[in-house]
Amino acid sequence: MKIWAHRGCSQNYPENTILAFEKAAGLKNLEGIELDIQLTKDGQMVVVHDERADRTTDGTGYIRDYTLAQLKRLRIDAGPLPCQAIPTMEEVFDLLEDRLRAGLKLNIELKNSICPYEGMEEKIVAMARKRGLTGAVIYSTFYARSLEKIRMLDPDAELGILDTKASDCLYKLKGGCGAKALHPFWRSMDLPAEELKGYRVRAWMSGHLYPERPTGTRLDLMRLEAQGITDVFLNEPEEYLG
Numbered sequence: 001m002k003i004w005a006h007r008g009c010s011q012n013y014p015e016n017t018i019l020a021f022e023k024a025a026g027l028k029n030l031e032g033i034e035l036d037i038q039l040t041k042d043g044q045m046v047v048v049h050d051e052r053a054d055r056t057t058d059g060t061g062y063i064r065d066y067t068l069a070q071l072k073r074l075r076i077d078a079g080p081l082p083c084q085a086i087p088t089m090e091e092v093f094d095l096l097e098d099r100l101r102a103g104l105k106l107n108i109e110l111k112n113s114i115c116p117y118e119g120m121e122e123k124i125v126a127m128a129r130k131r132g133l134t135g136a137v138i139y140s141t142f143y144a145r146s147l148e149k150i151r152m153l154d155p156d157a158e159l160g161i162l163d164t165k166a167s168d169c170l171y172k173l174k175g176g177c178g179a180k181a182l183h184p185f186w187r188s189m190d191l192p193a194e195e196l197k198g199y200r201v202r203a204w205m206s207g208h209l210y211p212e213r214p215t216g217t218r219l220d221l222m223r224l225e226a227q228g229i230t231d232v233f234l235n236e237p238e239e240y241l242g
Contacts, residue, residue: 001221002031002231003240004107004202007049010209011236014076015056016047017084018095020210025099027241032105032138033096034204034233037089037124039117044068045089045124051115057086064115079211089124093131100136107202107233109162113142121146125153144177151178160202166191166228173199186219189227196228204233 005027008020016035024033036049041064053059053066057074066074068088076084089108093100100106110120128137139150140160147159160181163169166189169182181200189203203224208214214236221240224232234240 001225001229002202003029003237004031004105004231004233005033005237006205006233006235007035007209008033009236009238011212011214012210012238013081014078014084014210016049016087017076017078018087018091019078019081019084021087021092021095024237025096025104027238029241030104030237031231032107034107034109035092036109036111037120038063038111038115039120039123040064040066040068040071042067043119043123045120045127046071047087047089047092049111051111053086062115064117077211089127093127093133097131097133100133104136105138106133106136107138107140107160110139110141110143110146112146121149121153125150125157129154138181140181140183144172144175144179147177147179160200162204164188166196166201170195170199186224186229186232189229191228193226193228200231201229202231202233203229205235209235 005024007015009023010020013020035047037045052062057076059074071086078084128134138158140162142162150157159179160183161169161172161179162183164185166184169184173179183202186203
């Protein structure tokens with residue numbers, strides 16, 4: 001079972017921040033880090049999950065309605081640690097580049113199924129290519145046409161299709177989006193493991209993100225593997241990697 005850091009080490013540190021990514025990058029045997037990208041009003045790629053700033057920052061409103069300079073003024077509470085800011089994709093690449101060249105993977109989810117961001121695919125593919133990191137990157141999204149676009153821009157790109165149910169992921173994949181991996185919700189494995197053979201199945205988690213207290217419940221990774229899951233995106237990967 002391959003372990004990924006979901007939005008960095010997002011149980012113990014603010015999700016999708018430089019702090020959470022630093023902590024994840026220091027873990028031994030971590031397969032990769034998952035993050036989310038959106039575009040600002042002035043077309044800059046930033047790393048943030050929600051379409052709105054309200055939940056994770058001291059701001060309000062849609063990310064797309066902020067310029068980068070305005071967004072950088074928002075604060076993310078990190079408890080006793082210094083406040084964080086929403087990072088740019090460039091800043092995250094700067095942080096992780098050496099680890100990515102050493103074998104760490106980076107799953108970049110394009111958050112474009114609710115807010116369509118014109119040109120997002122071109123921007124992220126060009127950035128990864130300019131840095132020589134295309135082999136370290138996996139692109140994922142709920143929006144199948146976005147993956148089709150990435151496949152046209154980079155025929156060798158590794159793609160994963162997101163949805164809640166495993167069956168819906170497989171349906172989209174077979175529709176020709178170019179994905180080779182399924183990214184379902186871990187509680188919605190509605191297909192027999194036999195039907196998933198031959199695919200990477202990277203399951204994502206939800207809930208209990210910083211500053212929520214962890215429940216102490218530990219996932220049974222062997223049971224998940226028996227369901228056909230090959231990788232898991234975890235909020236607290238450090239608890240599973242020792």
